[in-house]
Amino acid sequence: MATFVLIPGMCHGGWSFEPLTDLLRLHGHRVYPLTLTGVGERSHLLGAGVNLDTHIQDVVALLAAENIEDAVLVGHSYGGMVITGAADRAPERAGSLVYLDAVVPRHGDSCWTLVSDQERAWYLDVAETGYAVRPLPFFDARATPHPLASLLQAIRLTGDLSRPRRRTYVYAAGWADQSPFTPVYQRLRDDPEWTTHALDSGHNLMRDAPDDLLKILLKAL
Incomplete structure (x- = not known):
């Protein structure tokens, strides 16, 4: 049994x-689909101080509270920033990293610096509070504004991210x-330290290709 976050x-x-969560559980694995601070059902916690560090701590705290070791950390899109930071801060608890059409930051990168001008224009469409980005019109009806500070804050990495035994990128x-993720995929597909996959899917891989993702995640164990 593996543990997926x-x-x-x-x-x-x-x-x-x-339904990816349900498929993994049907295969006998522990699965923790995490909602980050200030978003979704935790939107009541949204404030100007919610940033990338907050979201990284969300994951680190979960790993510690549930005594999770050798976790498979899976990050979609912006979530790539978060799993990278969590693996850096709690390397003893992160076994594998899986990036789903996501940013893959190096030390000093931010989500803002890693995306295209089109995404930056979206980030500037802030809600009335001034510190959250509005969901795009085609997002799920449950989507809520996202903390702007988490997109602007540069990630601070202090360790060796080669420690997780497997790193997988799904494009x-x-x-x-x-x-905006094509340059990431092109850079990593020739890197022997990475396993890469390309799926004929839109950005929402979890909705559009859950069966293919399941096979990839099981290989990442």
Whole structure:
């Protein structure tokens, strides 16, 4: 039995991993689909101080509270920032990292610096509070504004991210227009330290290709 910790992208909660969560549990694995502070059912915690460090701590605290070791950390989109930081802060608890059409930061990167101008324009569409980005119109009805500070804050990495024994990248090749994650995939597919996959799917891989994702996640164990 393995333990999967699933981290959603911007504006989404742990529910965005349905039905993948159910499929993993049917195979006998422990699964923790996590909603980050200030988003989804935790939107009441949204404030100007909620940033990337807050979200990384969400994961680190879960790993400690549930006494999880050798976790498979799975991050979708923005969630790539979070699982990278969590693996750096709690390397003894992170066994594998799986990035689902996600950013893969190095020390000093932020989500803002890693995406295209199109995504930056979206980030500037803030809600009335001034510190949260509005969901895009086609998002799930449950989506809520996302903390802007988490997108602007640079990640601080202090350790060796080669410690997790497996690193996997899943690229969504079915974007209707240019994907901001194409350069990431092109960089990693020739790196022998990474396993890469390309799926004929839109950005929401969990909704559009759960069966293919299941096979990839089981290989990441």
